[in-house]
Amino acid sequence: MSASAADHVYAIIPAGGVGSRLWPLSRAKEPKFLLDLTGSGHSLLRSTWDRIVPLIGSDHIMVVTGAAHRASVVSQLPDLDGDNLVLESEPRDSTAAICLAAALIARRDPDAIVASFPADHFIGDERAFREVVTEAAQVAATGRLVTIGITPTSPSTGFGYIRTDGTLDPDGSQGLPKSARAVTSFVEKPKASVAREYVASGEYLWNAGMFVARAVNLMGWLRESEPELAAGIDRIADAWGTPAVYEVKAKTWPKLKKIAIDYAIAEPVAAAGQVAVIPGDFDWDDVGDFSAVARQVRKRNPGNLAILGEASVLSESSTGVLVSETDRLIAIIGVQDLVVVDTEDVLMITTSDHAQRVKEMVNMVRQTGNENLL
Structure with a gap:
């Protein structure tokens, strides 16, 4: 990625969720993303931060987490700019977290491309990961929502799937990466027999919950699919950095609709034919159990x-x-x-x-x- 292009790429790390399937190790006070669950010596959150920093720098990373985890996050990420830490008074699911961060970034940089990465996943080949993110940002610059899909290594029933439909730019006329594919739909976790059919077809990728888009596009799609939620996020973002933000946030945030970004944005945008995917062949795991x-x-x-x-x-x-x-x-x-x-x-x-x-x-x-x- 060129220096000029990287200037407009930002990462959002939504650090939430308790990780109930990892209880009693993962708990409300010290959830999954704050733990070392791979034996690496670093928490999943710190590992996520470390693989993003070489690509865009620490000043372009925004973390969204619960207010109760502020001290732990700051301790684990000492280079995180205080202005890039967004605290939730209570969890409102991924759409509110990611889109508030995107709205704040868009007000700083109208040309921003935002890439959302879960705080609690494992990725083996970090260089390959960064190459895929770079390609995803190139496609997102054209106005599409881009997701990073993982090439399946088995017919897993523990992951959702992304159904693809051929190369996005087969003749190269659009100048898009050859790896980019069109997305027709997102599919919930399947039964074992269905998962085997998906993997055998070669048309499906695992859904890793990573999304890349222009920040203004992301908010535009949200205004179309969930106008009340978008309006609440805009009210908070407009008040950000002013004395009024505390009152506005206290009144607005708890009333925001709890909905995952897959349902609020990814699925309706895919139905409209505006989603692309970049396959990732690197080792990946959501470390879910x-x-x-x-x-x-x-x-x-x-x-x-x-x-x-x-x-x-x-x-x-x-x-x-x-x-x-x-x-x-x-x-x-x-x-x-x-x-x-x-x-x-x-x-x-x-x-x-x-x-x-x-x-x-x-x-x-x-x-x-x-x-x-x-």
């Missing part, structure tokens, strides 16, 4: 039992993942695909096959009134 944690830990430390933390472990003929925040000795004998999460106040045990169901246990804990454990 303990099976994913095991995959990432084993990449650094291969073995039958993936261990995250400083626990003392004796394992005999056992497989799975063990995550510990205690210093007690843990002995595991003759069990397969076990998931053990050992914290100071909760011991959670399940299997890899049931890792996605941890969220159900979180609901059960809430029903028992033990909110302090969440």
Whole structure:
């Protein structure tokens, strides 16, 4: 990316969500994005920051997070400009977070192209990632919404999919990257049989929740699909930097509609034929459950039992993942695909096959009134 082009590219990192499937490790006070879940020595948030900075610089990165996480985010990202930290009084889902950041950036730079990247994902080949982002920004400059789709490595039922429809610029007349494809639709997480059909067809990519667009276009699409939500965001953005912002935000933010950006913008814009995708062939994972944690830990430390933390472990003929925040000795004998999460106040045990169901246990804990454990 040329220096002049990079001057107008900004990154938005929405850092929210508790990561319920990673309980009791991930909790409201210290959610998934603040944790090291891969054994890298850095939190997922810090890793996200580190792979973006070489592309656009730290002054072009805006982080949106809950007010309760302000101190932790500032501690982990000491180079984050205070003017680029947007605090939510309460979560209102991804559309409000991303579009408020986009609206603020658009008021600073009307030519801005914004790229939104989840704070809690793993990406292996950072150089390949940055090349894909550069291509996505080139396509976004033409007025399209661009998403980054991950080339599937298996028929996963844990991810949403993007259906593509051929090369966007087959004859090169538009000067677009050869990798760019048209998008026909976004598809929810499928059944296993359907996922196999998707992967076999070669027409589908995993939806990684990464979007790139001109900031003014993003807000324009939101005004068409969700006018009340857009109006509320505009009220807050117009008051930003003035004494009135606190009152305006306090009155407006809690009333904003909770809706994911996939539904508010991506799907209707795709239906109008204005979405493109750049395939990413790099290693990617949303680290959504303990099976994913095991995959990432084993990449650094291969073995039958993936261990995250400083626990003392004796394992005999056992497989799975063990995550510990205690210093007690843990002995595991003759069990397969076990998931053990050992914290100071909760011991959670399940299997890899049931890792996605941890969220159900979180609901059960809430029903028992033990909110302090969440």
